[in-house]
Amino acid sequence: MLFLFLGLLAPSAATDGDQFLYTGFAGANLTLDGAATVTAAGLVELTNGSTHQKGHAFHPAPLRLRGSPKGTVRSFSVAFVFAIVSGYLDFSTHGLALVVAPGIKSLSTALTDQYMGLTNAKDDGKDTNHMLAVELDTVQNIEFKDMNANHVGIDINTLTSLQSNETGYYHDNNGSFQNLSLISREAMQVWVDYDGEATQINVTIAPLAMVKPKRPLISYIYNLSTVLAEPSYIGFSSATGPGNSRHYVLGWSFGMNKPAPVIDIAKLPKLPQLGSKPRSKVLEITLPIASAALVLTVGIAVVLLVRRRLRYTELREDWESEFGPHRFAYKDLFHATKGFKDKHLLGAGGFGMVYRGELQKSRVEVAVKKVSHGSKQGMKEFIAEIVSIGRIRHRNLVQLLGYCRRKDELILVYDYMSNGSLDKYLYSEEDGLTTLDWAQRFRIIKGVASGLHFLHERWEKVVIHRDIKTSNVLLDKEMNGRLGDFGLAKLYEHGANPQTTRVVGTTGYLAPELVRTGKATPLTDVFAFGTFMLEVTCGQRPIKQDEQGNQFLLVDWVLQHWHNGSLLEVVDPKLRGEHNSDEVRFVLQIGLLCAHPSATARPSMQQVLQYLDGETLLPEMTRADLSFNMLALLQRKGLHVMSWPCSSTMVSAGTISDLSGGR
Structure with a gap:
């Protein structure tokens, strides 16, 4: 009984067909790389909210995919629970993927951002990758022909999916399609099944509390015997771009020649909570109404004052006085973009974020670009050049209107181009x-x-x-x-x-x-x-x-x-x-x-x-x-x-x- 209990906490191998089950990862002997870590709560955190990073977490033992050295890849089944927690409600970069590959070292040259820690521009699409990946992608990348910014895809040696679908599931009762959002901050479960005889890959996804839907989201015929190498390892890969997303795995199971063990969701670790917890009303009930009102009023006033000062704090140095007319107040840009809200986000790339805004006084539409600058070296010369360029007027040049500096950000303001x-x-x-x-x-x-x-x-x-x-x-x-x-x-x-x-x-x-x-x-x-x-x-x-x-x-x-x-x-x-x-x-x-x-x-x-x-x-x-x-x-x-x-x-x-x- 003790041996069986321990087998639920750590990977176990059976002689007839390998399998393992993780209900949380506290004490698990995973192979981690990059930003990946196991949190104190027992979550695999592939990325920690920093930008432009990647993380890998692999099961340490190789899979026995083939019955013999030259045999075909046998049937296998995978189930896992994941969650994507972004600092933004409507935007995340990038997704995560379940991956079967020759090992974690084979991904060492993979890039961040749209490459999701899986490939790079030079090697993407090469047969020597020997890679199967099921991507849960939250960004639409035109170069990989992504259908949208919320899709599931089957990838073979490349990030251009062989088959993909809008994220969701088919209802067992009436067959209707129910949409899911990968960036909902909610845990979801994914099942990946490969039938070795039919050479068919099935991918299914559903909310955490739901049993596995009968109809898979994606079905694709592909003989993995022509792709996967021996030995191969299984794990997860993720990467961020300019957005501060976190990618978690809460539970994971695998079965060779048998269904993956069922994950007991009651035993899974809890996701971290973003922001403060709702206020308790106990204090308001027990204290006299007048005192509560006074404390609350004073407290709110102080908080608002501090928040106001911090919200609009800028970085301004003496030498910038000569560039005054070209300097925008951060407060004006904050209000122009409605607080740099997600719904005003025009795009994101290696430079950072670009937002659409409208200056309140002039009602002029602008594009506001937030970029990072890590040091002050050359900043005075750079600002001088920005101001000089701002004087250029030509019908085929986008007008650079000015700049602002705040903390470690440089903000450039341009004319807004509607198309x-x-x-x-x-x-x-x-x-x-x-x-x-x-x-x-x-x-x-x-x-x-x-x-x-x-x-x-x-x-x-x-x-x-x-x-x-x-x-x-x-x-x-x-x-x-x-x-x-x-x-x-x-x-x-x-x-x-x-x-x-x-x-x-x-x-x-x-x-x-x-x-x-x-x-x-x-x-x-x-x-x-x-x-x-x-x-x-x-x-x-x-x-x-x-x-x-x-x-x-x-x-x-x-x-x-x-x-x-x-x-x-x-x-x-x-x-x-x-x-x-x-x-x-x-x-x-x-x-x-x-x-x-x-x-x-x-x-x-x-x-x-x-x-x-x-x-x-x-x-x-x-x-x-x-x-x-x-x-x-x-x-x-x-x-x-x-x-x-x-x-x-x-x-x-x-x-x-x-x-x-x-x-």
Whole structure:
């Protein structure tokens, strides 16, 4: 009896088919990695509320998936109870996943954010991952073709789900579908069953108190014998992005060739409570009414006063007095965004959060971006540049209105662009989203070219943007393209030599000389703009991946079609042939010229604008002019190409890391 009791508290192995059961994890011998830990209450906490982190928790013993070394993967069953607790009511980054993989070390190179601690851009989709994952995803990532921000998916070696469904369950009585919210802060139970004979994967989810529904949420036929390696381990993976989410596992069971043991929910540890507990009325009943009213009034007044002071506290230094007109009061931005409420959240990425707001006095709509800056080094110079950029006025540039500083946050205020970013229209499969026709795309390309020409040559200083990409091109009410996000921009006097600095920008848009020398120039912006032109015309990201998981650059792909005389085959299929072929070919050729690996071969933005406006003929390009392989060239420079479309990056020879400092 003692042996049996202990078997319920810790993993147990049977000779006929392995199984284990955890009803809480206090004292459990799990293999933990990253931010993962077991709390004093017995919860597995995969992430602890910090941003941009990952955590793994694995059962320590390998699974005996095959009856013999070369046998097929046998049937198995998994049940687990999880909860996602976000600091926001309507927003969380990111989800968690049950994963079967060669081991926790196989996930050591996995990334945070949208990669959920499972893969990275270089390895995602490779057969050598030998990975099965069931993802509970709370963010819609266009690059992985996610259906929405609240879905369950079956993943094989990649985060692009083979099958996914809106989170919920089918009612046993009438078969109706009942929605569930992964970020409800409520514990839920998931069952994952694999039938070795039928090679069928079933995934079911339900509220904690409910028995397992008869109809699974997802059923998918896939022979896991072709995927999973021997040995394999089972566990959980999770990651956060810019949001302060926590991911918990409360209970877990597994059965090989038999159903997973039933989890007794009465024995599960309790989730931590967010916020303070409801006030008790006992005190109010027992004390005289007058005294209670007085104490309450004084107490509320003090609390409100303190909260008010703390709520609007700013970081302000003496040197900022000269920038007074461009400094926003935090109180005004707080009220403009209704306290930075979730419902005003426009988006989130590597930079932080962007909120929609309306300034109370002027009724002007603004976009308010909150970014982190960990040190004061260079802050005065940076603010001076922000204020200088704020003086720029051009119809194809998003107006940077000003800034605010509070604690460890830098807040930038921009004009609000009602139609959002260009990348959404190129890649999102969101219902009701308008597909941009060729005339609109061509107008956007010309508009961004005009804005860049102004920054490089027409303003009082030279402004190098350093992060030109589709997600930084915003569309106004008339669908005109405006270049925004000047957080990485650098300024210098006309005729001066730009100073060498660390390499910043986004992978896929970086010119070879920028990677080599770290020196940004107008011609490195031209390179990024060339890639941008190809991206808008082709409807393809700067880094593509074929069915075999091999990565290659968009510019190389377009160039190959140009060499083969099949240039129009690269045009975005969404245009369905409804475009001016001569105009499209013309734009693609300019894009290839701008994205030339040799800086001296690239035109200036003034020349690009003259080509696009028809004022100057495009020089005839020969095979000798465009005979290069950009990917091979970059790899020779020591840059490992990785696709990180959601955030800016900082690059050094041979390595890539997230941009820090909020610039």
